Amino acid sequence: MKKIIKKTESKIDLIQYEVKEKFGLFDKVIIYPYRGYGNQNRAVIHGRILEKEPIIHEENDLPDSFWTNLKKTWKRYESDEIPGVSLKGELYGYEAHCTSDNEGYFFMEFNDLESTSLVNGWHEVKLEITDMPFDLEYDSTATGEILICEQQNPFGVISDVDDTIIVSDAMHSIKRIITMISNDAPSRTPFEGVSELYHKLIHHNKNPLFFVSGSSYNLYDMLISFCNHHDIPKAPFILRDLGIDKDQWIRQDSEPYKVSNIEKIFEMYPRLEFILIGDSGQHDPEIYFKIYKKYPDRIKAIYIRHVHTEERRNEVLSLSKQVDVPFLLMDNSQMAIDHAKENGWIY
Template identity: 35%
Template sequence: MPYIGFGNEKEVYLLGRVLRNREVGYATIDDSRFKNFKKMYKRFMTWEIPNIRITASFEGKQWTTMTDEEGYFEFQIKEYSFPKTDHSWRVFDLELVDQVLPKQGMVKTEANIFIPTKLVEYGIISDVDDTIVPTGATRFWEMIKTTFLGNAYSRIPFPGVAAFYQALAKGTDGKENNPLFYVSSSPWNLYDFLLELLVVHQIPKGPLMLRDLGLSRDQFIAGSHFDHKLNQVEKIFRLVPDIPFILIGDSGQYDPEIYLEVIKDFPGRVKRIYIRHVAEKRKEEVLQIQTTMLQLGVQMLLVSDTVEAAEDALAQRWIREVDVQKIIEEKSESEIKNP
């Protein structure tokens, strides 16, 4: 199971995992809650394949790595040149070298790698839970119920999100060259579910940076929510060094605090921060952080809906007016369908 990789013309980062195929399959709009639960159960009850070799191949060059005790494999490729072109995506061939099963035959797949083109205006990094889709991440049992009983069709994004992210990807030239990255504290077990969620709701795909819940990787949950998200956002900044970023999150789980650290660590790289206001009890804290950010030269907007953020992006001339109209229309249609 390769995860979408990314990098620049000198370095590529690719992560993935080798697991027994539980045949989860794709969701349908008619799936029952029980069927959704069975699929989610399979995602978490994994059978990992440790200590085996994986090769990655691209344009005649080959690299080899091994899976760890939880089946994860990682490639950090630095000794190869990936020149910028007009196309964002590269395709790597992955192959399982070692035999796991008798008569297993050849086990191969492809991994998509995002390398920004020469036409990029800026990048976008977004949280997922309570930023793209309502999750109740600050209310534990509501989050568990939503996660285990829903699917990609029943989980409805906030109104206008898909059109807004499409507009940001298009920028001012309408060509969808601006990369989107998604950073979440959800476990890697949900990777295929979240990718399917993006596709079903026509939200531009991009690398998903999730978290490991394994016992054998340092601790029960690999790092705190804060540390995980900060490390992943800053990894993106380091591997995509030549462009500024718009950061999007919510007020419920410390995204403002995390983004403040990013501003301090990478001065001049953040264009704007949009924070969806979902936690009234944290409003004063968030407004204090907003003041600190302004002193550092970055404006953070606390918004109640997607259109507010879109109108600001239009005023800054980062997106097109025609796309803002689509955002308004999508928001209205979504609110009618899902009152």
């Protein structure tokens, strides 16, 4: 059934491209890079080739109103991707090449890096379209960013997003949809103390931070703006794709997706331990427990924000007794700050 729907979707997309191309209905196409990450020898970055939506992809002074946010939400999920686009990337003279897939996503990997410029912090990547398979107007270049960690410090941080740093009502589908439509980045609510906690943990990018979330890449711009607005440290967002693919049905399952991407981060930074931060609302405790069982020497601590029922609290507390590393069920960010200070991880 998946193959039939996938094949049908591809045919519909092809017809759509041909019709829009014939009648000049395409908006300008852009490279939309997501933040990447790497070490001193290897780095990865990915993104998407999309039609440009000014309300999403440009700075604007539109009011944070219901109707503006409704339009933004619609445009985020109604995005028009461009497949088969060839790209070149350059990082301090090193080149990499790739092609966008059927959903417009591209993945670029730089290997055998020996640049002394790759120190802790953010580094620019020049991206360029080298072949466009459709007769479209497009911006041929864009600049991406990669977070480099030298692994000289003791740990990194991997965090969830919904109900971990941002109040999302993830357990209540209707509330979550209303919140998403009614509020954009400035009016979304962070949990108190999140900015202080994460800034102290990463210590000026010496300890890398990664957001691995079940949220969709369609919300990427909002999440970036949210963190900027609320002074939450800059970090790569590793999110999920919405769509139909050979490995997914509408969207990837949360647990295997999160486990897989946490393992990729572990592979990139084999000398680091990690503090895992999530919430009790969904499956973060079980996912992090699974990671701990497989990589007990890579987990420094687990912090879970309690956002659910007392029954769920007891479940998480029971799980915490099965690990030999600090496992904190926190009611607020200050509890995590105090715990990290007590252990000498922050100052």
